[in-house]
Amino acid sequence: MDKTNDTRTIVIDPVTRIEGHAKITIQLDENGNVVDARFHVNEFRGFEKFCEGRLVWEMPGLTSRICGICPASHLIASAKAGDAILAIQIPETAELLRRLLTLGQWIQSHALSFFHLSSPDFLLGFDADPATRNLFGLLANNKEFVRKGIRLRKFGQEIIATLGGRRIHTPWAVAGGVRDPLSDDEHRSIAVWLPEAKATVLEAMSTIKRVHDKFQRDIPNFGNFRSMYVGLVGEEGELEYYGGSIRVKDGMGNTIAHRIDPSDYAKYFEEKAEDWTYLKVPYYKQIGHPEGMYRVGPLARLNICDRIGTPLAEAERRVFRDLAGESDTVNNAFYYHYARTIEMLFAVEEVERLLAHPKIQGTHIRARAMINSLTGVGACEAPRGVLFHHYQVDENGVLQKVNMLIATAQNNMAMNRTVQQLAARYLDGKKVTEGVLNRIEAGIRCYDPCLSCSTHASGHMAMHVQLVASDGSVLDERRR
């Protein structure tokens, strides 16, 4: 814990309803004003290190184990890094199927975030009893809403299970393509979900719009600041999730950089290590730390793209952009939720488009080659933002070095800033109230952080909040 002679510190430990372990400290000066906030991640798993010495062909299966929520994204980024090391062009059907898997990942992860993790705040209110402010509390309040959310997530999982043979940790994608094609029965089993999934997403969208009205006094404090935004866009600036190039925009909507080849990511993004967290602090290298703070994920993707390639989602993107006002960029983190629903709509429409593609059931699904390059970068848009896997191998394909730039880490500075903004608005400097804690946690949840991915934690959390005076004494403390 960081203390100085003229500060006090509030600790929230751990933070609940996110994926992983974390705590928050809020540092106050002697007048009770918030001077800093830190989102500490206390767990370490070290995939980057222990993957060294393994074969590049093993990496998709290994790295899909990083996370139980977004294993398919790691699988795809890893397989793409493998493609680069083999210097191989994968068959068209393989790319279509990898895209389908990625969309399944988006749907299941976004549905989890929206319906399971965040909707209790939306529908029951930030000040509702934490014992019932959860999915099961919602069951008593709105059974059908919960059912639809559960089924939407199940749809995403069914896509993954249908393609990959299991819902999580599938090793189905490989360097050079994928293992299995899509059969007629499997095609039908996915397609049959589409009308229900689309209806559920549209209901989620109308729900979040009502939430915007309900919480119009709170929303301006939820991570409402200018930052840069980073993600992939397609050739024509459209929303992209599998290929494309990197675009960087600032908080006014100006394009800072574009058409960056993802394999050049390290030229543009630096990862800073801090002694108070295992979650690295990436920043935009040309601007430096901390001014180079940027955000990734649904809010970023909708801010950087020029359009969405499916009709309903594109129509909604235009409505979303109206929130930007003069800055031409939506800078409020609360609108991550709205962006998430738009992306779910896009994903459902895009699944429909892919299933109608004449080559989606092709049987040429894998190309083979030996090691042709000693380095390879794979990138894709994971649910929480752009994900990079960067491998260096020897001539036999044995990993010499591994670097993974994870979405949650890229949002690290913005999450800290969001906590600071919320604390400054709601803390009275002496008491840690439920309302303050709830709003700070909800602020973090906007980003849907996945600490299992980014540092690699897992498990159960309760909440511990501590208010510490400048002399180190505990002024107030609460546990949940």
Added chain:
Amino acid sequence: MGSTLVIGIGNELRGDDAAGIVAARRLAEVQPEVRLLTVHQLTADMAIGLGDHDIVLFVDADIDATEVDCRPVGPSFDRITYDPHHLTPGHLLAIAQALGEPPPRYAFEVGLPACSFEHGDPLSQVAASGVESMLRRVADLFESASARA
């Protein structure tokens, strides 16, 4: 006997934690009509569709069990918190009930003895014996359910 779903729960990388999955797979081999599902943990979405089956077996390693423990399980919100990593079979049945889902006719929680959970280890002798014992217990169970049907 009607349709049966067997859900093997566990982590195959953690020694005896794989016992539920190994047992469920063995059961599906000897009883091919059984529908098999293997998972690391129970999740809320699994509540939907449980009632499509007459019998649902939740098979998991149990560090406190000294022998195979096969007991009926019903809906229970007991000690539920919102923790997606710690749903029990009772929680899952309770979620199904709250959603208005039809329940399975019979639901059983099967605990298998387990003592070692080290990374990369195979099943211990204790767990391996439990798997064999479980197959006999479940065969008896099916026989009994058929007689009652």
